[in-house]
Amino acid sequence: MRSVLVTGGAGYVGSHACKALASAGWTPIVYDDFSTGHRDLVRWGPCEEGDIADTARLDAALARHRPDAVMHFAAASLVGESVRDPGATYRRNVAGTLTLLEAVRKAGVGTVVFSSSCATYGRPDRVPITEDSPQRPINPYGASKAMAERLMADFGAAYGMRGAALRYFNAAGADPDGEAGEDHEPETHLIPRALMAAAGLLSRLDVFGDDWATADGTCIRDYVHVSDLARWHVAALDRLAEGTPFLALNLGTGRGRSVREVVAAVERVTGRTVPLAIGPRRDGDPPVLVADPGRAKDILGATPRFADLETMVETAWRWLRRRRS
Ligand code: UDP
Numbered sequence: 189m190r191s192v193l194v195t196g197g198a199g200y201v202g203s204h205a206c207k208a209l210a211s212a213g214w215t216p217i218v219y220d221d222f223s224t225g226h227r228d229l230v231r232w233g234p235c236e237e238g239d240i241a242d243t244a245r246l247d248a249a250l251a252r253h254r255p256d257a258v259m260h261f262a263a264a265s266l267v268g269e270s271v272r273d274p275g276a277t278y279r280r281n282v283a284g285t286l287t288l289l290e291a292v293r294k295a296g297v298g299t300v301v302f303s304s305s306c307a308t309y310g311r312p313d314r315v316p317i318t319e320d321s322p323q324r325p326i327n328p329y330g331a332s333k334a335m336a337e338r339l340m341a342d343f344g345a346a347y348g349m350r351g352a353a354l355r356y357f358n359a360a361g362a363d364p365d366g367e368a369g370e371d372h373e374p375e376t377h378l379i380p381r382a383l384m385a386a387a388g389l390l391s392r393l394d395v396f397g398d399d400w401a402t403a404d405g406t407c408i409r410d411y412v413h414v415s416d417l418a419r420w421h422v423a424a425l426d427r428l429a430e431g432t433p434f435l436a437l438n439l440g441t442g443r444g445r446s447v448r449e450v451v452a453a454v455e456r457v458t459g460r461t462v463p464l465a466i467g468p469r470r471d472g473d474p475p476v477l478v479a480d481p482g483r484a485k486d487i488l489g490a491t492p493r494f495a496d497l498e499t500m501v502e503t504a505w506r507w508l509r510r511r512r513s
Contacts, residue, residue, distance in 0.1 A: 191215040191233075191253055192425070193297075195240050195288060196261030198225025201303060201359055201414055203368040205259055206232040208418035214425075217253045219246070220262065229368055240284040243291055250295035257299035257425055258292050260285065263333075266376060267307065267472055270329035281332035282339070289343050299428045300340060301421055304353040306410075306438065306477050308334040315444075316480035319355075319436050327472045337436065344434050351433075352424040357410035357440035357479045359417055361500035362507035369507030370414075378447060379411070379501060382454040383508050385462045393462050395447050397469035406447035408476040410440035413494035413503070423488040437487060440479025441495050450497065457501045 197218030238245035307330030362369030484490035
């Protein structure tokens with residue numbers, strides 16, 4: 189049976205990718221240091237505990253399982269933290285990715301699917317954002333993902349390693365079967381925080397600015413269901429296996445939602461009020477990020493199954509209630 193080493197496979201998007209891989213007939217091998225991942229999210233294949241910066245452990249895991257490909261999710265993923273402590277983010281996301289790519293090349297694995305981000309575009313000139321938009325990241329997190337993409341492209345040119353850089357917009361929701369979901373500590377993302385405020389686990393939701401030049405004054409993002417993202421990772425693997433050398437694709441729905449629209453959806457789904465406090469803008473927040481999903485649709489068949497915000501919120505709500513009960 190074909191197998192994939194999944195770094196960060198015990199995390200939010202990584203765990204959903206493992207489920208999608210297993211449903212498509214692959215064996216996902218989780219490689220995770222459990223600094224932010226969860227052991228109970230390792231459900232679809234074997235597990236190797238290790239850090240991507242640890243060459244010896246990586247070599248051993250690659251030798252033991254001899255995977256056909258690698259999916260790389262392990263990363264420092266918080267923008268604010270990357271601004272406060274850039275060294276930690278660059279070490280993990282750039283040096284860590286380099287260590288991983290070296291090990292992968294040595295092991296003779298020829299295919300890597302990488303979890304990149306729309307944060308590589310920075311503040312775009314035009315929305316929706318196409319893949320040809322210039323990558324001008326405005327924080328160390330976005331810069332680290334752009335650098336890792338560059339590493340992949342250079343490894344492709346030099347060693348023939350095939351790669352896909354999948355630039356996600358805002359991953360949201362949870363596995364509809366309730367087998368995986370989002371569980372960050374601390375939780376910084378809008379949908380889980382709004383749900384936590386609705387559930388009384390937070391006293392209120394702070395809205396980061398309502399004076400932006402958008403219809404209701406709040407920031408607009410392109411929320412995309414995590415199970416759709418996961419499926420499209422498997423589709424990227426298939427395209428690479430067919431011979432495509434390198435892919436850089438936006439993964440979003442093409443539909444923008446404001447913070448206020450998200451709050452309204454959370455109130456409809458939960459039947460509860462979300463107590464709000466309007467606060468200042470958050471440093472490094474672009475006002476509008478929406479994908480042009482056309483290329484991913486053409487190349488991966490990336491049409492969302494769970495395009496509506498209510499489904500994203502509803503699956504996240506079920507997950508949160510079960511997780512916190
Ligand atoms: N946001 C907010 N309050 C929060 C968390 C987020 O108003 O407690 C806003 C944030 O400014 C952004 C959107 O919600 O416009 C999505 O933020 P999130 O942190 O979920 O994802 P990001 O877009 O930063 O990757």
